[in-house]
Amino acid sequence: MNSNVRPETMERITTPAQAEAFIAEQVAEIRAQVGDKKVLLALSGGVDSSVVAALLIKAIGKQLICVHVNHGLMRKNESEQVVEVFKNQLDANLIYIDATDRFLDKLVGIAAPEAKRKVIGGEFIEVFAEEARKLEGVEFLAQGTIYPDILESEKGVKAHHNVGGLPADLAEKFELVEPVKLLFKDEVRVVGCALGLPAEMVYRQPFPGPGLGVRCLGAITRDRLAALREADAIVREEFDKAGLTGKVWQFFAIVPDFRSTGVKNGARVEDWPVIIRAVNSVDAMTATAPQLPWEVLTTITNRILAEVPGVCRVLYDMSPKPVATIEWE
Ligand code: XMP
Numbered sequence: 001m002n003s004n005v006r007p008e009t010m011e012r013i014t015t016p017a018q019a020e021a022f023i024a025e026q027v028a029e030i031r032a033q034v035g036d037k038k039v040l041l042a043l044s045g046g047v048d049s050s051v052v053a054a055l056l057i058k059a060i061g062k063q064l065i066c067v068h069v070n071h072g073l074m075r076k077n078e079s080e081q082v083v084e085v086f087k088n089q090l091d092a093n094l095i096y097i098d099a100t101d102r103f104l105d106k107l108v109g110i111a112a113p114e115a116k117r118k119v120i121g122g123e124f125i126e127v128f129a130e131e132a133r134k135l136e137g138v139e140f141l142a143q144g145t146i147y148p149d150i151l152e153s154e155k156g157v158k159a160h161h162n163v164g165g166l167p168a169d170l171a172e173k174f175e176l177v178e179p180v181k182l183l184f185k186d187e188v189r190v191v192g193c194a195l196g197l198p199a200e201m202v203y204r205q206p207f208p209g210p211g212l213g214v215r216c217l218g219a220i221t222r223d224r225l226a227a228l229r230e231a232d233a234i235v236r237e238e239f240d241k242a243g244l245t246g247k248v249w250q251f252f253a254i255v256p257d258f259r260s261t262g263v264k265n266g267a268r269v270e271d272w273p274v275i276i277r278a279v280n281s282v283d284a285m286t287a288t289a290p291q292l293p294w295e296v297l298t299t300i301t302n303r304i305l306a307e308v309p310g311v312c313r314v315l316y317d318m319s320p321k322p323v324a325t326i327e328w329e
Contacts, residue, residue: 015271029179037140040132051195075211085201102127103292108220116210116213217329234303248286254275294302
Protein backbone atom coordinates (compact mmCIF):
# COMPACT_ATOMS: atom_id res chain seq x y z
CA MET A 1 0.00 0.00 0.00
CA ASN A 2 2.35 2.71 -1.19
CA SER A 3 -0.09 5.29 -2.44
CA ASN A 4 -1.29 8.02 -0.10
CA VAL A 5 -4.62 8.18 -1.90
CA ARG A 6 -7.52 6.05 -0.78
CA PRO A 7 -9.03 4.42 -3.88
CA GLU A 8 -12.68 5.29 -4.44
CA THR A 9 -13.41 1.59 -4.73
CA MET A 10 -12.02 0.81 -1.25
CA GLU A 11 -14.87 -0.41 0.96
CA ARG A 12 -15.37 1.10 4.37
CA ILE A 13 -14.30 -1.43 7.04
CA THR A 14 -17.25 -1.89 9.38
CA THR A 15 -17.50 -5.64 10.05
CA PRO A 16 -15.17 -8.19 11.69
CA ALA A 17 -14.97 -10.09 8.38
CA GLN A 18 -13.79 -6.98 6.53
CA ALA A 19 -11.29 -6.31 9.32
CA GLU A 20 -9.95 -9.89 9.05
CA ALA A 21 -9.50 -9.48 5.30
CA PHE A 22 -7.66 -6.17 5.84
CA ILE A 23 -5.44 -7.75 8.50
CA ALA A 24 -4.53 -10.70 6.26
CA GLU A 25 -3.68 -8.35 3.40
CA GLN A 26 -1.56 -6.08 5.61
CA VAL A 27 0.27 -8.96 7.28
CA ALA A 28 1.33 -10.16 3.84
CA GLU A 29 2.35 -6.64 2.75
CA ILE A 30 4.33 -5.97 5.92
CA ARG A 31 6.19 -9.26 5.59
CA ALA A 32 6.97 -8.49 1.95
CA GLN A 33 8.16 -4.97 2.81
CA VAL A 34 10.38 -5.70 5.82
CA GLY A 35 11.57 -9.26 5.22
CA ASP A 36 13.72 -10.31 8.18
CA LYS A 37 14.66 -6.75 9.18
CA LYS A 38 13.75 -4.95 12.40
CA VAL A 39 11.05 -2.31 12.75
CA LEU A 40 10.87 0.40 15.40
CA LEU A 41 7.62 1.90 16.73
CA ALA A 42 6.88 4.62 19.27
CA LEU A 43 3.97 3.09 21.17
CA SER A 44 2.03 5.72 23.09
CA GLY A 45 -0.89 3.47 23.97
CA GLY A 46 -3.24 5.59 21.85
CA VAL A 47 -5.59 3.83 19.43
CA ASP A 48 -3.52 4.27 16.27
CA SER A 49 -0.10 3.23 17.55
CA SER A 50 -1.65 0.34 19.51
CA VAL A 51 -3.39 -1.05 16.43
CA VAL A 52 -0.24 -0.69 14.35
CA ALA A 53 1.74 -2.49 17.06
CA ALA A 54 -0.75 -5.37 17.21
CA LEU A 55 -0.76 -5.66 13.42
CA LEU A 56 3.05 -5.75 13.25
CA ILE A 57 3.30 -8.25 16.10
CA LYS A 58 0.98 -10.50 14.12
CA ALA A 59 3.07 -10.04 10.98
CA ILE A 60 6.64 -10.11 12.27
CA GLY A 61 6.54 -10.86 16.02
CA LYS A 62 9.79 -9.97 17.78
CA GLN A 63 11.22 -8.17 14.75
CA LEU A 64 9.10 -5.27 15.96
CA ILE A 65 10.67 -3.18 18.70
CA CYS A 66 8.14 -1.03 20.53
CA VAL A 67 9.34 1.88 22.62
CA HIS A 68 6.93 3.26 25.20
CA VAL A 69 8.02 6.57 26.71
CA ASN A 70 6.24 7.39 29.95
CA HIS A 71 6.54 11.17 30.13
CA GLY A 72 5.02 11.27 33.60
CA LEU A 73 1.94 13.00 32.16
CA MET A 74 -0.09 9.87 31.43
CA ARG A 75 -3.46 9.20 33.03
CA LYS A 76 -3.47 6.85 36.01
CA ASN A 77 -2.55 3.26 35.02
CA GLU A 78 -2.16 4.02 31.30
CA SER A 79 1.51 3.15 31.00
CA GLU A 80 0.91 0.08 33.15
CA GLN A 81 -1.82 -1.00 30.71
CA VAL A 82 0.51 -0.62 27.73
CA VAL A 83 3.05 -2.90 29.43
CA GLU A 84 0.38 -5.37 30.52
CA VAL A 85 -1.23 -5.69 27.08
CA PHE A 86 1.85 -5.60 24.87
CA LYS A 87 4.58 -7.17 26.99
CA ASN A 88 2.62 -9.58 29.15
CA GLN A 89 -0.29 -10.55 26.89
CA LEU A 90 1.08 -10.14 23.37
CA ASP A 91 4.68 -10.98 24.28
CA ALA A 92 5.97 -7.98 22.36
CA ASN A 93 9.54 -6.80 22.22
CA LEU A 94 8.79 -3.69 24.33
CA ILE A 95 11.24 -1.17 25.73
CA TYR A 96 9.61 0.77 28.56
CA ILE A 97 11.25 4.06 29.46
CA ASP A 98 10.16 5.91 32.58
CA ALA A 99 11.29 9.42 31.70
CA THR A 100 9.05 11.12 34.30
CA ASP A 101 11.88 12.94 36.09
CA ARG A 102 13.41 14.17 32.84
CA PHE A 103 10.15 15.69 31.66
CA LEU A 104 9.08 17.16 34.98
CA ASP A 105 12.53 18.65 35.64
CA LYS A 106 12.52 20.32 32.22
CA LEU A 107 9.03 21.71 32.83
CA VAL A 108 9.79 23.39 36.15
CA GLY A 109 8.71 27.04 36.03
CA ILE A 110 7.36 26.89 32.47
CA ALA A 111 3.84 28.30 32.54
CA ALA A 112 2.87 29.28 28.98
CA PRO A 113 0.76 26.56 27.29
CA GLU A 114 2.59 26.56 23.96
CA ALA A 115 5.99 26.62 25.70
CA LYS A 116 4.92 23.57 27.73
CA ARG A 117 3.81 21.78 24.56
CA LYS A 118 7.16 22.58 22.93
CA VAL A 119 9.16 21.21 25.87
CA ILE A 120 7.07 18.04 26.07
CA GLY A 121 7.18 17.42 22.30
CA GLY A 122 10.89 18.20 22.06
CA GLU A 123 11.82 16.04 25.02
CA PHE A 124 9.75 13.18 23.63
CA ILE A 125 11.66 13.25 20.35
CA GLU A 126 14.95 13.40 22.23
CA VAL A 127 14.20 10.42 24.46
CA PHE A 128 12.93 8.39 21.52
CA ALA A 129 15.89 9.35 19.31
CA GLU A 130 18.38 8.41 22.05
CA GLU A 131 16.78 4.98 22.28
CA ALA A 132 16.64 4.57 18.50
CA ARG A 133 20.37 5.33 18.17
CA LYS A 134 21.19 2.60 20.71
CA LEU A 135 19.48 -0.07 18.62
CA GLU A 136 21.31 -1.89 15.90
CA GLY A 137 20.05 -3.19 12.60
CA VAL A 138 16.75 -1.31 12.53
CA GLU A 139 15.83 -0.22 9.02
CA PHE A 140 12.16 0.57 9.35
CA LEU A 141 10.04 2.96 11.39
CA ALA A 142 6.36 2.09 11.85
CA GLN A 143 3.86 4.87 12.44
CA GLY A 144 0.18 5.08 13.30
CA THR A 145 -0.56 7.57 10.54
CA ILE A 146 -4.25 7.49 9.62
CA TYR A 147 -6.04 8.95 6.59
CA PRO A 148 -7.19 12.20 8.25
CA ASP A 149 -3.49 12.91 9.07
CA ILE A 150 -2.66 12.63 5.38
CA LEU A 151 -5.64 14.74 4.30
CA GLU A 152 -4.84 17.44 6.86
CA SER A 153 -1.18 17.64 6.00
CA GLU A 154 -2.04 17.82 2.28
CA LYS A 155 -4.43 20.69 2.94
CA GLY A 156 -1.64 22.34 4.90
CA VAL A 157 -3.91 22.52 7.95
CA LYS A 158 -1.23 21.06 10.16
CA ALA A 159 2.17 19.54 9.76
CA HIS A 160 1.98 15.76 9.51
CA HIS A 161 2.76 15.24 13.17
CA ASN A 162 3.79 11.65 12.73
CA VAL A 163 6.48 12.27 10.15
CA GLY A 164 7.84 15.53 11.49
CA GLY A 165 10.14 15.90 14.39
CA LEU A 166 12.75 13.16 14.16
CA PRO A 167 16.34 14.44 13.77
CA ALA A 168 17.57 14.26 10.18
CA ASP A 169 20.05 11.40 10.78
CA LEU A 170 17.21 9.16 11.94
CA ALA A 171 14.53 10.41 9.55
CA GLU A 172 16.81 9.57 6.62
CA LYS A 173 17.81 6.20 8.02
CA PHE A 174 14.37 4.66 8.25
CA GLU A 175 11.90 3.51 5.66
CA LEU A 176 8.32 4.05 6.87
CA VAL A 177 5.79 1.31 7.55
CA GLU A 178 2.30 2.82 7.81
CA PRO A 179 -0.24 0.01 7.57
CA VAL A 180 -3.33 2.01 8.57
CA LYS A 181 -2.60 5.19 6.63
CA LEU A 182 -5.64 4.82 4.36
CA LEU A 183 -8.08 4.12 7.21
CA PHE A 184 -10.40 6.42 9.08
CA LYS A 185 -10.52 6.30 12.87
CA ASP A 186 -13.67 4.17 13.09
CA GLU A 187 -12.07 1.60 10.75
CA VAL A 188 -8.89 1.52 12.84
CA ARG A 189 -11.07 0.69 15.85
CA VAL A 190 -12.80 -2.19 14.02
CA VAL A 191 -9.38 -3.56 13.04
CA GLY A 192 -8.16 -3.16 16.65
CA CYS A 193 -11.11 -5.19 17.94
CA ALA A 194 -10.44 -7.93 15.36
CA LEU A 195 -6.83 -8.03 16.53
CA GLY A 196 -8.06 -8.74 20.06
CA LEU A 197 -7.01 -5.48 21.71
CA PRO A 198 -8.99 -4.58 24.85
CA ALA A 199 -12.07 -2.41 24.23
CA GLU A 200 -10.86 0.31 26.59
CA MET A 201 -7.77 0.71 24.43
CA VAL A 202 -9.60 0.57 21.12
CA TYR A 203 -12.36 2.96 22.20
CA ARG A 204 -10.06 5.21 24.21
CA GLN A 205 -11.21 8.83 24.17
CA PRO A 206 -8.96 11.40 22.49
CA PHE A 207 -6.04 12.26 24.76
CA PRO A 208 -3.69 15.11 23.89
CA GLY A 209 -0.04 14.22 23.21
CA PRO A 210 1.12 16.50 26.06
CA GLY A 211 -1.29 14.56 28.27
CA LEU A 212 -2.01 15.79 31.77
CA GLY A 213 0.60 18.50 31.12
CA VAL A 214 -2.03 20.80 29.59
CA ARG A 215 -4.56 19.99 32.32
CA CYS A 216 -2.23 20.85 35.20
CA LEU A 217 -2.51 24.54 34.39
CA GLY A 218 0.42 26.92 34.38
CA ALA A 219 3.78 25.77 35.69
CA ILE A 220 3.42 22.06 36.55
CA THR A 221 4.22 20.97 40.09
CA ARG A 222 4.40 17.35 41.21
CA ASP A 223 1.84 17.78 43.98
CA ARG A 224 -0.78 19.36 41.71
CA LEU A 225 -0.03 16.78 39.02
CA ALA A 226 -0.61 13.97 41.52
CA ALA A 227 -3.91 15.56 42.60
CA LEU A 228 -4.95 15.90 38.96
CA ARG A 229 -4.15 12.25 38.20
CA GLU A 230 -6.22 11.02 41.16
CA ALA A 231 -9.15 13.35 40.42
CA ASP A 232 -9.08 12.37 36.74
CA ALA A 233 -9.14 8.67 37.67
CA ILE A 234 -12.21 9.28 39.87
CA VAL A 235 -13.98 11.08 37.02
CA ARG A 236 -13.30 8.16 34.67
CA GLU A 237 -14.32 5.56 37.24
CA GLU A 238 -17.63 7.27 37.98
CA PHE A 239 -18.41 7.85 34.30
CA ASP A 240 -17.80 4.14 33.79
CA LYS A 241 -20.06 3.12 36.67
CA ALA A 242 -22.82 5.41 35.38
CA GLY A 243 -22.59 3.92 31.88
CA LEU A 244 -21.43 7.23 30.40
CA THR A 245 -18.15 6.00 28.92
CA GLY A 246 -18.79 5.69 25.20
CA LYS A 247 -21.76 8.06 25.42
CA VAL A 248 -19.69 11.15 26.23
CA TRP A 249 -16.98 11.98 23.70
CA GLN A 250 -14.27 13.24 26.05
CA PHE A 251 -14.20 13.78 29.83
CA PHE A 252 -11.44 14.64 32.25
CA ALA A 253 -10.29 16.78 35.16
CA ILE A 254 -8.24 19.97 35.28
CA VAL A 255 -6.36 21.50 38.21
CA PRO A 256 -5.71 25.26 37.92
CA ASP A 257 -2.70 27.00 39.41
CA PHE A 258 -4.57 29.03 42.00
CA ARG A 259 -6.08 28.20 45.36
CA SER A 260 -9.41 28.90 47.00
CA THR A 261 -10.56 28.97 50.59
CA GLY A 262 -12.05 25.92 52.26
CA VAL A 263 -12.71 24.53 55.73
CA LYS A 264 -11.27 21.18 56.76
CA ASN A 265 -11.62 19.77 60.28
CA GLY A 266 -12.81 23.15 61.50
CA ALA A 267 -9.78 24.99 60.16
CA ARG A 268 -9.43 27.34 57.23
CA VAL A 269 -7.40 25.95 54.30
CA GLU A 270 -6.19 27.31 50.98
CA ASP A 271 -6.47 24.39 48.57
CA TRP A 272 -6.91 23.84 44.82
CA PRO A 273 -10.14 23.57 42.91
CA VAL A 274 -10.70 20.69 40.47
CA ILE A 275 -12.62 21.45 37.29
CA ILE A 276 -14.53 18.67 35.55
CA ARG A 277 -14.76 18.95 31.76
CA ALA A 278 -17.00 16.75 29.63
CA VAL A 279 -17.86 17.37 26.00
CA ASN A 280 -19.74 15.85 23.14
CA SER A 281 -18.32 16.44 19.69
CA VAL A 282 -17.93 14.85 16.28
CA ASP A 283 -14.64 16.30 15.11
CA ALA A 284 -13.39 18.41 18.05
CA MET A 285 -14.03 21.59 16.01
CA THR A 286 -17.24 22.30 17.91
CA ALA A 287 -18.40 20.76 21.18
CA THR A 288 -21.12 21.02 23.79
CA ALA A 289 -21.14 20.17 27.48
CA PRO A 290 -23.66 17.37 28.14
CA GLN A 291 -26.30 17.59 30.86
CA LEU A 292 -24.78 15.09 33.27
CA PRO A 293 -26.97 13.37 35.87
CA TRP A 294 -26.79 15.40 39.09
CA GLU A 295 -26.06 12.22 41.13
CA VAL A 296 -22.97 11.51 39.03
CA LEU A 297 -21.66 15.04 39.55
CA THR A 298 -22.41 14.81 43.27
CA THR A 299 -20.65 11.46 43.65
CA ILE A 300 -17.59 12.71 41.75
CA THR A 301 -17.50 15.88 43.85
CA ASN A 302 -17.79 14.01 47.14
CA ARG A 303 -15.18 11.44 46.17
CA ILE A 304 -12.65 14.02 44.99
CA LEU A 305 -13.10 16.10 48.14
CA ALA A 306 -12.72 13.02 50.35
CA GLU A 307 -9.96 11.21 48.47
CA VAL A 308 -7.70 13.77 46.81
CA PRO A 309 -5.30 15.65 49.08
CA GLY A 310 -4.99 19.39 48.52
CA VAL A 311 -8.41 19.92 46.93
CA CYS A 312 -11.32 21.81 48.54
CA ARG A 313 -13.68 22.64 45.66
CA VAL A 314 -15.07 20.97 42.52
CA LEU A 315 -16.58 22.76 39.50
CA TYR A 316 -18.25 21.61 36.27
CA ASP A 317 -17.31 23.54 33.13
CA MET A 318 -20.47 24.05 31.03
CA SER A 319 -18.88 26.08 28.22
CA PRO A 320 -19.44 25.05 24.60
CA LYS A 321 -16.75 25.25 21.90
CA PRO A 322 -16.75 27.91 20.56
CA VAL A 323 -16.21 30.12 22.54
CA ALA A 324 -14.22 27.90 24.93
CA THR A 325 -11.81 25.31 23.61
CA ILE A 326 -12.09 21.72 24.88
CA GLU A 327 -8.79 21.86 26.77
CA TRP A 328 -8.12 24.70 29.19
CA GLU A 329 -4.76 25.52 27.63
P1 XMP B 1 -9.17 22.14 21.78
O1 XMP B 1 -8.69 22.38 23.19
O2 XMP B 1 -8.34 22.85 20.75
O3 XMP B 1 -8.96 20.59 21.52
O4 XMP B 1 -10.65 22.43 21.62
C1 XMP B 1 -9.46 19.89 20.41
C2 XMP B 1 -9.03 18.42 20.53
O5 XMP B 1 -7.62 18.32 20.41
C3 XMP B 1 -7.05 17.78 21.59
N1 XMP B 1 -5.81 18.52 21.85
C4 XMP B 1 -4.58 18.07 21.57
N2 XMP B 1 -4.17 16.88 21.06
N3 XMP B 1 -1.93 17.60 21.24
C5 XMP B 1 -2.84 16.66 20.90
O6 XMP B 1 -2.44 15.59 20.45
C6 XMP B 1 -2.25 18.81 21.76
O7 XMP B 1 -1.39 19.64 22.06
C7 XMP B 1 -3.66 19.04 21.93
N4 XMP B 1 -4.37 20.10 22.40
C8 XMP B 1 -5.69 19.75 22.34
C9 XMP B 1 -8.09 17.96 22.67
O8 XMP B 1 -7.96 16.99 23.71
C10 XMP B 1 -9.37 17.82 21.89
O9 XMP B 1 -9.71 16.46 21.67
